[in-house]
Amino acid sequence: MGAVLSVRDLRFSYEDYTLEADFSVARGECLAIMGPSGVGKSTLFDLIAGFLTPERGHIEFDGTQLVGLKPAERPLTILFQDHNLFAHLNARQNVAIGLHPGLKLRSDAWSQVDTALAAVGLAGLERRAPADLSGGQRQRVAIARALARRRPLLLLDEPFNALDKTLRLELLAQVRQLMVDHRLCVLLATHHDEEVATLAERVLRLNADPSGLARADRATRIQHAEPLPV
Amino acid sequence: MFLLWIAAPLLAVIVGAVSEVRWPWLVDRELWSATLGTLSVALTAALIATGLALPMALLIKDLRTYRQARLGADLIELSGSLVLAMPPLVLGAGLFLAVRGFADVFTVGPWLVVAVNALLALPFALRILIPAVRDSAQQTDRLCASLGLKGWRRLRVVGWPLLRAPLGLTLALCAALSTGDLSVIALFGSQDFNTLPMLIYRLMGAYRMADAATTAVILVGLSLLLFRAFERGVGGRRA
Numbered sequence: 001m002g003a004v005l006s007v008r009d010l011r012f013s014y015e016d017y018t019l020e021a022d023f024s025v026a027r028g029e030c031l032a033i034m035g036p037s038g039v040g041k042s043t044l045f046d047l048i049a050g051f052l053t054p055e056r057g058h059i060e061f062d063g064t065q066l067v068g069l070k071p072a073e074r075p076l077t078i079l080f081q082d083h084n085l086f087a088h089l090n091a092r093q094n095v096a097i098g099l100h101p102g103l104k105l106r107s108d109a110w111s112q113v114d115t116a117l118a119a120v121g122l123a124g125l126e127r128r129a130p131a132d133l134s135g136g137q138r139q140r141v142a143i144a145r146a147l148a149r150r151r152p153l154l155l156l157d158e159p160f161n162a163l164d165k166t167l168r169l170e171l172l173a174q175v176r177q178l179m180v181d182h183r184l185c186v187l188l189a190t191h192h193d194e195e196v197a198t199l200a201e202r203v204l205r206l207n208a209d210p211s212g213l214a215r216a217d218r219a220t221r222i223q224h225a226e227p228l229p230v
Numbered sequence: 231m232f233l234l235w236i237a238a239p240l241l242a243v244i245v246g247a248v249s250e251v252r253w254p255w256l257v258d259r260e261l262w263s264a265t266l267g268t269l270s271v272a273l274t275a276a277l278i279a280t281g282l283a284l285p286m287a288l289l290i291k292d293l294r295t296y297r298q299a300r301l302g303a304d305l306i307e308l309s310g311s312l313v314l315a316m317p318p319l320v321l322g323a324g325l326f327l328a329v330r331g332f333a334d335v336f337t338v339g340p341w342l343v344v345a346v347n348a349l350l351a352l353p354f355a356l357r358i359l360i361p362a363v364r365d366s367a368q369q370t371d372r373l374c375a376s377l378g379l380k381g382w383r384r385l386r387v388v389g390w391p392l393l394r395a396p397l398g399l400t401l402a403l404c405a406a407l408s409t410g411d412l413s414v415i416a417l418f419g420s421q422d423f424n425t426l427p428m429l430i431y432r433l434m435g436a437y438r439m440a441d442a443a444t445t446a447v448i449l450v451g452l453s454l455l456l457f458r459a460f461e462r463g464v465g466g467r468r469a
Contacts (some may be wrong), residue, residue, distance in 0.1 A: 051372060072378030083369045088391040101379040
């Protein structure tokens with residue numbers, strides 16, 4: 001199985017923090033990124049999503065170089081820990097804005113929006129504002145948008161952290177179904193083993209280097225992925 | 231106790247105005263020209279203050295994203311608030327002296343009054359808009375970038391709906407502040423250009439207490455009217 005997302009020799013520094021990454025993910029595969037909070041999981045996602053620019057290195061998807069492309073031009077959808085929805089738009093509009101940023105959709109696109117909302121179990125709640133939805137329902141709307149956008153790479157930056165365990169695993173099972181159905185390439189940042197077990201094939205550990213002078217350098221090296229015990 | 235501080239003078243003014251109202255005063259040209267003067271000063275000053283504060287808040291938000299530029303952001307914020315440490319009359323007197331050399335003070339008078347009032351309202355406008363812009367950016371910047379929302383479209387779909395309430399409040403507050411100002415108008419007011427606070431001051435000086443009370447009620451009414459008009463009209467708040 002050839003790599004579809006390939007991160008090579010990636011390096012990013014900010015003040016005394018340095019992140020280095022080198023890994024790849026196949027189509028239809030989920031790679032979990034684990035590590036203590038603050039180690040740089042979100043930074044890595046920001047680099048892949050295009051919110052940050054690396055010092056050097058390549059991020060390729062399907063042979064296309066992503067470094068230099070704007071976030072919206074990259075073939076991916078990212079789910080953040082929070083603020084995935086616009087508070088002033090209802091669930092339907094929040095999904096639709098993923099298809100057209102001006103909310104000008106043709107009727108078949110609107111039905112695509114409704115299909116996506118139904119697929120995540122939100123049929124009937126299309127007109128609800130985010131404030132009138134539960135935390136789990138809000139993240140479902142975000143999943144529905146990812147589904148409607150049909151981008152082949154999905155970045156999950158601990159989007160279910162605020163939810164209880166049962167709900168978290170339920171949503172991950174839903175994501176797993178989407179991943180299998182659409183052969184998505186998924187990156188999951190987490191520090192829950194059971195999330196990794198639910199969704200991921202491999203896990204990549206992100207660890208801060210304990211050696212070196214104090215505060216001189218906090219280099220974080222991602223080692224090559226190790227296979228998940230079966 | 232605190233309420234009494236506001237209620238007592240307001241009540242006195244209303245009672246004074248209602249019990250002793252002189253009807254001819256209500257149709258006096260002087261009263262309505264001062265009302266018009268107040269209205270123009272308040273509206274223009276509010277628009278200028280808000281028009282300055284919004285781009286300043288946006289610039290400050292952008293600068294604070296980069297650690298190296300935070301000093302710049304602090305300086306901009308400070309420059310907008312510096313006027314708080316300056317008595318308005320000093321500001322007016324300085325402008326008076328500066329302008330006197332090359333322009334007729336009473337021709338440019340109205341504009342100077344507007345300019346000083348806008349400057350006086352600016353710190354308050356910034357206090358509202360800086361956190362509002364920062365919060366809305368925190369909630370939407372990355373989401374907008376990832377969905378390709380930018381420029382005019384972002385303003386229409388996200389910026390305006392999220393910022394209209396704080397913008398309405400800013401305009402309302404700046405207008406209300408300028409409505410009641412009696413500082414620079416004392417330097418630049420004239421027979422042809424007057425505001426209600428200045429008129430009240432002059433009426434009281436002439437012992438026309440009933441007319442002063444009536445004028446004060448009109449001033450309060452105008453201030454409230456402007457406040458609500460901006461808060462609802464621009465801010466979209468329901469009653």
